[in-house]
Amino acid sequence: MLTMSSESAPDSQATQEFVTRIGRRIRTLRKQRGWGVQQLADAAKLSRRMLTDIELGQANPSLATVDRVALALDTDFAALALPENDAPGAEAEGTLVWEARDGSTALLLGATENPRAELWRWTLTPGGRYDAEPDRPGAQEIHHVLAGRLTLALETGPQMVGPGQSATIPSDQQYAYLNEHTEPTVFMRVVSGA
Secondary structure, eight states: OBOOSOOBSOSSHHHHHHHHHHHHHHHHHHHHHTOOHHHHHHHHTOOHHHHHHHHTTOOBOOHHHHHHHHHHTTOOHHHHHSOOTTSTTOOTTOEEEEEOTTSOEEEEEEEETTTTEEEEEEEEOTTOEEEEOOOSTTOEEEEEEEESOEEEEETTEEEEEOTTOEEEEEOSSOEEEEOOSSSOEEEEEEEEOO
16 A cells, blocks of 8 residues: 655646546545545545545545545545546556655556556656555565666565566555665556555
């Protein structure tokens, strides 16, 4: 489960499009269930104010928060985040879901429903870091480094993955992605069971 460093206003146009999309979809699904804002906020363990801001596209929720709301609505992150295939302007190269002030990015490229899996492309600038929250028990991630070197900060200790190498980790633990080097790190990420 991913998390941005803070829940605030979006930093870029692409991030604003993502925030607007998920807010609209959350509101639609909530209303289809006949739920009020407070009912969904309670189910997702959020404040009513935070959920209202998310639905209005006025908050930049952590990816972990989006995951919690998706779970409460009996859907998944990708169903809230990805554009419709036939939507005008649907991103051919992925949906920008996270962008740090240092230029680090995470693109959601696609997802499957059964079994649930997500394909991501990440870029971490030198010194870049992304802290994640634990996923559901049994969830795991596969990382394949295309360029640079990725450090996976795990509860059991750091794991270094170099160019052309892959690593699989259980993601039901605290973990982080780090680029501790002077060149950008680009890696693919597959999430299963989250």
